[in-house]
Amino acid sequence: MGRGRLSSFDLLPTEAEGIVAWAASELADREKTQTDIYAEFVAKCEALMAEHRGELEFAIPAFSSFNRFSIRQARMSARLTETREIVAVLAQKHDAKASDDLTIIAGEMIKSVVLHMLGDGADGVAPKELKALADAFRAAQMAQNLSSDRRAxxxxxxxxxxxxxxxxxxxxxxxxxxxxxxxxxxxxxxxx
Known part of the structure; x- marks a missing residue:
């Protein structure tokens, strides 16, 4: 069973990845309105197509798609912020001697967030996001393994x-x- 139709963001070419990352960063900064960011997003996409002089054509996501993308980014950002805050509180309560335990706790939290996000399949996690989640999961597991090796x-x-x-x-x-x-x-x- 698939996850259904690909979103307009999933259909963007790899050349537009930098623009998508820029938009995600701008949305996370919360300094500009979503409408302003979308206008710049469209301008950057049009400039990218113009730069390739007709050799790269793609449909620019509509504002409604951009809004769904924004909501997904906000959810992801909120979860990551919450995880960072929890880890920061734990770090304050543990001395350097307990850093291995903290690494294990942080690793488990990261893995939990990744699994939770994957469980929200209805949100339509994009392949690029899935790769980032897999990388975070793998990095957390590696940190835990290094921590265990160091402790041994x-x-x-x-x-x-x-x-x-x-x-x-x-x-x-x-x-x-x-x-x-x-x-x-x-x-x-x-x-x-």
Whole structure:
């Protein structure tokens, strides 16, 4: 089952991607009215076609399509802003030592936003947006994996230092090997 008919934004050529990105950025800035941004959008599309001297022709999305695009962008922007605010609050409550946990939390939030947006299939996520979402999802997963790898390496370094310290102290105190191993097991939480 497909998502239906492609929107006029989906049908724009790749050469117009920069104009679409510009429009999305202008809409997110909220400094100009949607009508003013649409007028500039149309002018930029016409200039792009003129620049290609008839070799590039495409239908410029109507204002109603631009309005739907604007609403989608506003929803996406609101979700991303909400996610950033949550991560900022979490960052204030965690010290640098807990950065791995924060990375995992942020990664899960990003993945949640991506999945939520994909669940709103009725909004008609454009292929370009889908790629951006997939990239964000992949980047979040990679950050979590790096965070887990770094934590494992740090845990291994700590275990080596603890082992060395316990053995040094045990040797100086004249403890048996069994006592030393029992102490290491208690500290490290593993059987030696």
């Amino acid at each position: 390496k740090e845990d291994a370094k700590l275990a080596a230092r603890v082992t060395e310290a316990v053995e040094t102290v045990a040797k100086a105190a004249g403890m048996t090997k069994e006592t030393t191993e029992a102490i290491k097991a208690q500290i490290l939480g593993v059987q030696a």
